[in-house]
Amino acid sequence: SIAYAYTNHYMSVYSNEWCNYPSSQMHELGHNFGFDHSNEGTQDYGDQSGMMGSSYSEDEGPLMCFNAAKSWQTGWFNEKRVNMNIGGSEATDNCLETDITGQADYVAVDTTQTILVKMNRASSLGRDLFLMYNKKTGVNSGTAEGGNTVMVVEAGAEGTGYAESWLMGKLGAGQSQTFAGYLGDDRDLVITVLSIGDTAQVKIEFDGLCTNTIAPTPSPCENPNQKQVSVQIATDTYPAETSWTLKKVGSCAGQADLNLSSPTYSTANAVQAAFEQCVDKGQYEFTITDAYGDGMCCSYGAGSFQVFYGDRDVFEGQSSGDFGASFTGNFGECDVPASPPPTPAPVNSTPPPTPAPVNPPTSLPTTEPTNPPSPLPTNPPSPNPTAEPTNPPPTNAPTNPPTPLPSSPPSPAPTNPPVAVAAVDKYICTKNAPLPATICADGSLAGGSCSTANAPDGCGNGGKVCWWSSCPGDGGGPPPTPTPPPPSPPTGGCPVCAATGGPCCGTCVDGGKPSSRGCFE
Numbered sequence: 001s002i003a004y005a006y007t008n009h010y011m012s013v014y015s016n017e018w019c020n021y022p023s024s025q026m027h028e029l030g031h032n033f034g035f036d037h038s039n040e041g042t043q044d045y046g047d048q049s050g051m052m053g054s055s056y057s058e059d060e061g062p063l064m065c066f067n068a069a070k071s072w073q074t075g076w077f078n079e080k081r082v083n084m085n086i087g088g089s090e091a092t093d094n095c096l097e098t099d100i101t102g103q104a105d106y107v108a109v110d111t112t113q114t115i116l117v118k119m120n121r122a123s124s125l126g127r128d129l130f131l132m133y134n135k136k137t138g139v140n141s142g143t144a145e146g147g148n149t150v151m152v153v154e155a156g157a158e159g160t161g162y163a164e165s166w167l168m169g170k171l172g173a174g175q176s177q178t179f180a181g182y183l184g185d186d187r188d189l190v191i192t193v194l195s196i197g198d199t200a201q202v203k204i205e206f207d208g209l210c211t212n213t214i215a216p217t218p219s220p221c222e223n224p225n226q227k228q229v230s231v232q233i234a235t236d237t238y239p240a241e242t243s244w245t246l247k248k249v250g251s252c253a254g255q256a257d258l259n260l261s262s263p264t265y266s267t268a269n270a271v272q273a274a275f276e277q278c279v280d281k282g283q284y285e286f287t288i289t290d291a292y293g294d295g296m297c298c299s300y301g302a303g304s305f306q307v308f309y310g311d312r313d314v315f316e317g318q319s320s321g322d323f324g325a326s327f328t329g330n331f332g333e334c335d336v337p338a339s340p341p342p343t344p345a346p347v348n349s350t351p352p353p354t355p356a357p358v359n360p361p362t363s364l365p366t367t368e369p370t371n372p373p374s375p376l377p378t379n380p381p382s383p384n385p386t387a388e389p390t391n392p393p394p395t396n397a398p399t400n401p402p403t404p405l406p407s408s409p410p411s412p413a414p415t416n417p418p419v420a421v422a423a424v425d426k427y428i429c430t431k432n433a434p435l436p437a438t439i440c441a442d443g444s445l446a447g448g449s450c451s452t453a454n455a456p457d458g459c460g461n462g463g464k465v466c467w468w469s470s471c472p473g474d475g476g477g478p479p480p481t482p483t484p485p486p487p488s489p490p491t492g493g494c495p496v497c498a499a500t501g502g503p504c505c506g507t508c509v510d511g512g513k514p515s516s517r518g519c520f521e
Contacts, residue, residue, distance in 0.1 A: 001015060002014070002015050002016050002018045002024060002055065002192040003015060003019075003024050003027070003028050004028065004031075004033035005029070005032050006031070006032070007031050007032070007034055008032070008033075008034050008162075008164055010032065010279075011032075012025075012028035012029060012031070013028075014028070014268055014509070017057070018055070020058075020059060021055065021056065021057055021059065022058070022059075022060070022061065023051060023055040023056045023057060023058065023061075023062060024055040024056075025333045026051040026193070027051050027052060027055050027440040028068065029367055030051055030052050032071075033074070034073065034161065034162050035052050035070050035162070036052070036065070036162050036163050036164045036165070037052055037053070037075060037164055037165075038050055038052040038053045038067050038069075038070065038153070038165050038167070038278075039053075039164055039165065039166050039167070040053075040166065041166070041168040042165075042252040045252065046167070047067060047145065047153070047166070048143075048144040048145035048164065049064065049067050049134055049143050049144065049146045049151055049165040049167070050064055050065055050066045050067040050070060050143070051064060051065070051066055051070075052066060052070055053145075054143075055143075057297045058297075058302075059297050059298060059299070060297070060298050060299075060301060060302045061142045061144035061297060061302035062138065062142030062143070062144055062302065062320070063138075063141050063143075063302050064139075064140050064142050064143040064144065065104075065139060065140050065143075065340075066152060067130075067132070067151060067165060067167070068116055068117075068130035068131055068132035068152075068153050068165075069130040069153045069154075069159055069165040070165065070382065071103065071115075071116055072116050072118060072130055072159040072160075073159055073160060077106070077115045077116050079111075080101075080106070080113045080115040080116070080119070081114070081115060081116035081117065081118070081258065082096060082114055082116070082117045083117065083118045083120055084096055084117065084119050084120060084187060084204065085120050086119055086120060086182060086183060086206050087121070087183050087187075089208065089366055089498070093218065094204075094206040094207065094209040094210075095203075095204070095205050095206070095209050095210035096117065096202075096203070096209065097201075097202070097203045097204075098114050098117075098201075099114065099201055099202075100114055100115065100117070100131070100132065100133040100150065100200045100201075100202050101113040101114060101115050101133065101135075101199050101201060102115075102133045102134070102135025102137060102140065103115060103130075103135070103139075103140055104135060104137050104138030104139050104140045104141075105135065105137070105138070105198075105199075107216035108282050115129065116131070116132055117130070117131040117132075117202075117204065118130050118131075118159055119131070119182075119189060119204065120158075121182060121183055122156070122284075123156070125182075125183060125184050126154075126404040127154045127156045127163075127166075127427040128154070128155065128156070128158065129150070129152055129153070129154055129166075129168065129179065129189075130151070130153050130154075130155060130159060131150060131151070131152050131191065131204070132149045132151055132204075133150055133151075133196075133199065133200040134146050134148065134149055134170075135147075135148060135200075136148050136304075136306060136313075137232070137234075137271055138271055139454070141234045141271060141302075141304050142297075142302055142304060142320070144320075145167075145170070145220070146170040146314075147306070147313060147316060147424070148196060148308075148313050149171055149172050149193075149196070150169075150170075150171040150172075150191075150193045150200050150202060150312075151152075151166075151167065151169070151170055152168045152169040152170075152171070152177065152191060152197075153165045153167050153168060154166045154168050168489075171192075171193045172193060172196060172311060172312065173189065173193055173195050173310075173311035174193065174194075174195075174311070175193055175196070176190055176191060176192035176193070177190070177191050177192075178190050179191075179424035182206065187206065187207040187210075187286065188206075188207065189204070189205070189206050190204075190205050190206075190267075191204050192204075192205070195311065196311050197311075202217060204419060216218050218434070219310075220278065222278075222486070223278065225254065225280060225281055226279060226280055226281065227278070227279065227281055227307055227309055227310040228276055228277070228279075228308070228309075228310065229246065229276070229277055229278075229279050229307070229308070230274050230276045230285070230306075230307070230308040231244060231246070231262070231273075231274065231275040231276075231305070231306075231307055232271070232272070232274045232275075232285075232306045232308075233265065233272045233273060233275075233304075233305050233309075234270070234271045234272070234296075234302075234303050234304045234305070234306065234321075235263075235265050235267060235268055235269060235270055235296065235301070235303050236268070236269065236296040236297060236300050236301030236302065236303035236321060237268050237269060237300040237301040238268070238292065238300060238301075239265035239267055239268050239270075239272075240265060240266060240291075241268055241290050241291040241292050242265055242288070242289070242290060242291075242296060242303065243261070243262045243264075243288070243289050243291070244261070244262040244264075244284050244286065244287060244288040244289065244305070245259070245260065245262070245286070245287050246258065246259075246260040246261075246284055246285070247259045247260070247284065247285055248282060248283070248284060248285075248390055249283050249284060249330060250282065250283035250286045250332075250334065252280075252281070252282035252283055252332075252333075252334035253334065254280060254282075255280045255281070255282030255283070255334075256280050258279055258284070258375075260275075260277065263275070263334065266303070266330060269301045269302075269303075272297065274302050280335075281332070281333075281334075282332050282334060283330065283331075283332040283333065283334065284309075284330065284331055284332045285329075285330050286307050286314075286328070286329055286330075286331070287326060287328040288305055288314075288323070288326065288327050288329070289326040290323070290324070290325060290326070293324060293325040294321075294324070295321050295322050295323045295324050295325075296321025296322075297320055297321030297322045298321070298322060301321075302321065303321035304321045305321065307329075307331070308332060309331050309332060309396065312328070314331035315329050315331075315471070332436075348378055354365050354369070373479050376483065415496075431475035433504070438473060508510075
């Protein structure tokens with residue numbers, strides 16, 4: 001386990017270096033706040049848009065918040081959220097058309113902002129849906145999934161208690177998602193994203209009850225053959241090391257040459273003003289470079305970049321600042337021109353064709369080729385190498401919260417003193433016989449074997465008698481059973497030394513080997 005915490009409690013515990021990483025800290029503090037994990041499909045911790053998914057071994061990142069269900073549970077946006085009671089009688093219960101603001105753009109004095117939406121239904125019908133605009137900027141600039149999309153998650157406990165959440169949808173501009181039979185009947189709930197920019201224009205409709213529709217935000221480009229390119233940079237501690245270029249590639253019809261470059265960045269650890277320009281629809285190459293060669297993340301800050309072509313984040317999932325010296329990627333497409341109309345038939349009739357020649361054609365050659373063609377190659381072509389992944393897998397997810405500390409006291413220590421071991425002459429007692437190396441009574445080692453013959457007093461508990469022909473003074477066979485001398489009274493509960501018969505307070509080694517003080521077990 002890399003870390004764990006108790007829910008609704010003050011304690012969180014971290015393993016070694018994981019106490020240094022903000023994502024593991026915020027994940028465990030989330031448990032302290034009463035949050036459960038954020039999942040996707042069948043994958044626990046799979047929702048990487050917020051802090052209750054997997055944690056990352058990064059000193060300064062990633063910069064991201066909690067998902068919509070967890071943010072609703074915090075109560076931080078109570079005055080900027082809408083609770084739709086689906087199927088209810090209020091006007092906003094079954095139809096909502098509004099702009100959704102990203103969490104990082106929260107302004108306390110702006111009463112027009114909407115940040116969270118809950119689509120409530122009876123708990124017997126299933127979990128509720130929660131919606132937010134996962135705008136990738138500011139304190140959320142490092143979100144690892146679904147940046148600049150409208151995120152829809154599902155969670156129980158009415159969004160107010162400890163409950164897992166599941167990521168259900170990531171919607172871009174012009175996309176919609178239908179939740180069939182949302183109230184257990186034939187009526188559907190449909191979420192549509194009309195546009196995405198500084199805010200996300202969203203329409204939520206139940207059973208087709210919306211009568212008015214918000215017009216989509218018009219394109220910022222007046223020329224219908226152009227799209228806007230937007231480059232958004234969040235700098236690290238050394239902003240002047242970051243630069244980028246954008247140039248035309250390919251040969252799309254009507255695409256003008258283009259060779260753009262970045263301004264000089266001077267403000268550290270900040271989201272820079274977006275670079276925006278309308279360009280011809282076509283194919284482009286974007287390259288971002290770090291002069292020092294260590295990227296924009298994560299040793300010296302948590303920088304990142306994003307490139308939008310129209311409403312599409314063209315490098316989603318690849319735009320973290322951890323790219324080393326440079327990153328290059330292509331985007332765009334050529335518009336396919338419409339087919340021209342067919343050429344009209346000529347007014348004048350076509351002249352008759354030239355008559356066929358009188359002479360017959362030249363006869364075919366009679367000689368067949370002498371050499372047969374070369375045989376086809378027998379070996380199939382070598383397969384292309386499998387591309388290696390460019391991004392490492394996320395760090396293993398933390399384990400579930402631990403079982404509370406035990407409440408029962410430990411069992412009391414035994415009250416009877418240990419049984420003393422009898423002193424012997426040429427044999428010892430062992431609980432783990434046969435031994436890999438035998439031990440004489442005087443402490444020296446010898447070769448031999450063990451017997452299950454009658455054990456003398458003091459062995460007990462299934463002990464065995466061992467003897468050796470090569471022990472000092474041994475005549476070559478098992479000695480007669482000696483009469484053990486009476487043991488000296490144990491001192492402080494110590495066992496009796498097998499060699500001397502006196503008390504032995506050294507630690508006996510399991511297996512019959514002598515300790516530093518000659519004690520046998």
